[in-house]
Amino acid sequence: MTALADNPLLAFDLLLALAIAGLAVAALTVRDAFAMIVAFLVFGTLVALAWVRLVAPDVALAEVAVGAGVTGALLLRALAHLRGGSLSGRAAAPRAAAPTPAGTLGVNAVLAALATLALGLAWLGTSPGATGLETPVAAAMGQSGVEHAVTAVLLNFRAYDTLMEMVVLLAAVIVVWQVERGAADAPRPAMGEIYQGFARVALPVAVVAGGYLLWIGAEAPGGAFQAGAVLAAVALLILMSRIYRPRAAHRLVLRGGFVAGAAVFAVVALAVSGAGRVAFEYPPAHAKTLILLIEAVVTISIAATLAALFYGREPLSAAVPSSANRGKAQ
Amino acid sequence: MTDLTEATIYGLAGLAVFGIGLAGALGATDRLRRLVALKLCSVGAAFVLIAAAWRAAPATPDPVPHALVITGIVVTVSATAAALALIRRLHTLETAADD
Numbered sequence: 001m002t003a004l005a006d007n008p009l010l011a012f013d014l015l016l017a018l019a020i021a022g023l024a025v026a027a028l029t030v031r032d033a034f035a036m037i038v039a040f041l042v043f044g045t046l047v048a049l050a051w052v053r054l055v056a057p058d059v060a061l062a063e064v065a066v067g068a069g070v071t072g073a074l075l076l077r078a079l080a081h082l083r084g085g086s087l088s089g090r091a092a093a094p095r096a097a098a099p100t101p102a103g104t105l106g107v108n109a110v111l112a113a114l115a116t117l118a119l120g121l122a123w124l125g126t127s128p129g130a131t132g133l134e135t136p137v138a139a140a141m142g143q144s145g146v147e148h149a150v151t152a153v154l155l156n157f158r159a160y161d162t163l164m165e166m167v168v169l170l171a172a173v174i175v176v177w178q179v180e181r182g183a184a185d186a187p188r189p190a191m192g193e194i195y196q197g198f199a200r201v202a203l204p205v206a207v208v209a210g211g212y213l214l215w216i217g218a219e220a221p222g223g224a225f226q227a228g229a230v231l232a233a234v235a236l237l238i239l240m241s242r243i244y245r246p247r248a249a250h251r252l253v254l255r256g257g258f259v260a261g262a263a264v265f266a267v268v269a270l271a272v273s274g275a276g277r278v279a280f281e282y283p284p285a286h287a288k289t290l291i292l293l294i295e296a297v298v299t300i301s302i303a304a305t306l307a308a309l310f311y312g313r314e315p316l317s318a319a320v321p322s323s324a325n326r327g328k329a330q
Numbered sequence: 331m332t333d334l335t336e337a338t339i340y341g342l343a344g345l346a347v348f349g350i351g352l353a354g355a356l357g358a359t360d361r362l363r364r365l366v367a368l369k370l371c372s373v374g375a376a377f378v379l380i381a382a383a384w385r386a387a388p389a390t391p392d393p394v395p396h397a398l399v400i401t402g403i404v405v406t407v408s409a410t411a412a413a414l415a416l417i418r419r420l421h422t423l424e425t426a427a428d429d
Contacts, residue, residue, distance in 0.1 A: 013336050017343035024347045024370050028354040033362055040366050047373055050340050054384045055391045059376075062400045066407050067373065074407070078414040079362065082421050100357060108356035116349035123341055123378050132383065132392035149393035150400070158397060165401045172408035179415040225400055302404070309411035312418075 013053060020046050034087055037075045044068025057221035058150045061213070065229035070306050073236060077310060145287020147219040154223065155291045159269065159280045166262040166298060169305045173258050180313035190240055199241040206234045214299050218288065224295040228302025235307035246315035254304065254315075261301025265294050337384040344377025361417045365410065372406050 020043065027039040048064035051057075080087050137149055137157065144152035154162050210230035217223030238244045246254070268290055273279040282290050351370030358364035376399045383395035 010334060010336070010339065013339045017339045020343050021346040021350070024350045024374075027370065028350065028358070028363065028367055033360070036363060036366060040369065043370070044373070047377065050343070050377075051380055053336055054340055054380050055387075056380050056383070056396050056399075059380060059396050059399045059403075062403045063373075063376075067403045071369065071407050071410055074411055074414055075362070075366070078418055081418050082362070100359065105357055109353055112349055112353035112356060115352055116345055119348055119375070119378060120345045123345070123382055126382065131385075133394040134385070134390065134392040137393055149390070150396045153393050153397035154400065158394070161397070161401050165404050168405050168408050172412050175412040176415040179412075179419050225404055306407070309408070312415065 009053075013050075016046060016050055016053070020050060033079055033082075034076075037072060037079060040075070041068050041072040044072070058223065058226070061221060061226040062229070065226055065233075066306075070229055070232055070310070073310055077312070143284045143287070145282060145284065145289075145291050146217075148217060148221070148223075150221070151217050151223050151291070154225075155294060156280070156282065156287065159265075162298075163262060163265045163269065166265060166301065169302065170258055170262055173305050173308050176309055176312065177314040190242060196241045199237045199243070203234055203237060206230055206237075210234065210299070210303075214295055215292075217295065218292065224298045225302060227295075228299045229306065231299060231303035232306035232310075235303055236310055239307065239311055246311060248316050251315060254308065257301060257304035258308065259301075261298040261305075264297040268294055335384075335386065337381045340384075341378055341381030344374050344381055346374070347371075347377060348374025350374075361420070365413050365417070369406065369410065372402065376402055 023039050023043040023046065027036050027043060030036050030039060044067050045064055048060040048068065051060040051063060076087065134149075137153060140157065141147070141149065141152060144156045146152050146155070210227045213222040213230060214224060214227035215222075217227070239246075268282075269279045272282050272290070277283070347370055351367050351372070351374055354367030355364050355371060358367055379395040379399055383392040385391055
C-alpha cells in the first residue's frame, strides 16, 4: 500500500469508486421508482467527479449535463406520466409480471459476468506502456484550428462521427413525435410560483454559461455538447414555467432548429471539399471560424432537440381533440 | 497494472457498474428499471474507456476515447428519449385495454 502513502488522493478515489458501485446497486434494488431515479442522478454526478479525477473534464461536463441532468429530467417526466401527473404515490400498478424463474436469473448472472469478464480482459490485457492516438493527435493539432484536443477530435479529426451524432438526435425527435402522436394528452409538467422566480434569476445566468462553454471549447474543456445541454436546461425552465407554450404554428421553426445542426455541418463539410481536399478537410486558415460556426449552430440544434425530447409530443393545434389526433395518426 | 493508480481503481469501478447494469437489465421486470439498468451498463462501458485513456502525469490523456464517450453520451440520451416514448405509449395502451 505504498501507493496510498505516495498519493493520499487515492484513498478518496477508492471511496468514490465504492460509492459509485454502491449507488448502481441501490438504483437497481430500491423499490420506489422515484428513489431509483434520484439514485441514478446522484450516481451520474459522482461518475462525473470520477472522470474529473481521470483528467477527462470535457466528458465529465457532458455526463453531468446530459448523462445525469437531461436524462434525469426525461426519466422524471416519464415517471410523472406513468403515475398520472404526479411524482408521488404509486404507479398505476402494471400488470403483475410472473416472477422470473431462478434458473433464468442464474443464467442471466453467468452471462452478465462473462460479458464483464471479456470487457475486463480487453482492458487489463492492454500493455501498461501502450499509447493510444494521443501522439498523432498532438502532432496534428497545429492544423486543427483549435487549441483543445477533444474539440479538435470532435469537430475536425473525427467530425464524421459528430455529424452522425446530430443525425441520431434528429432521428430520436422523429421517433418521439411519431410514437406520441396517437397517445393521450399527458398532463404537462409545470413549476410552482417559487420556481418561476427561480427561473427568472437562473435563465440569464444559464444563457451566459452556455455561451461561455461554447466559446471556451476551442481552447479549454467545454464545447457544443456541453453548451447545448446547458441551453436545453434553459429551454426546459421556459417550458415548465409556461413562459413559452409550443403551438402548432411553431412547428416549422422547431423543425428547422432540429435540422439546422446536421444541415450546416454537412454543407460546410461538402463546401470545403474540392481542389484536392476531401469532405471535412477544412483549410487550416479558416478552420477555427468554420469550427466555431458549426459549433454555434450545433449548440442551438442540440438545445432545441433535447428540449423537444423532454416535451414529448409534437405541438398540434389545441382545437383538435386528442381522439381526432388518434384517428388521424392511424 | 501492478501499481494502484486512479485508472485501476476507476477501471474496476467501471467494470463493476457495467456488470451490475447488464445483470439488472437482463433481470428487470419493470420497463423503467430495465432502461435505467441499460444506462448504468453504458456508463460502465464509458468508464472503462476513460480509464484506458488515462496516462500517468505529466502525460495528458488520449483525447480520442474522450471524444468517443461524449458522442456516446449524446447518442444514449437520444435512445433513452425514444425508449421512454415507447414506454409511455405502451403504458397508455395497457391502461386503456384494462378499462
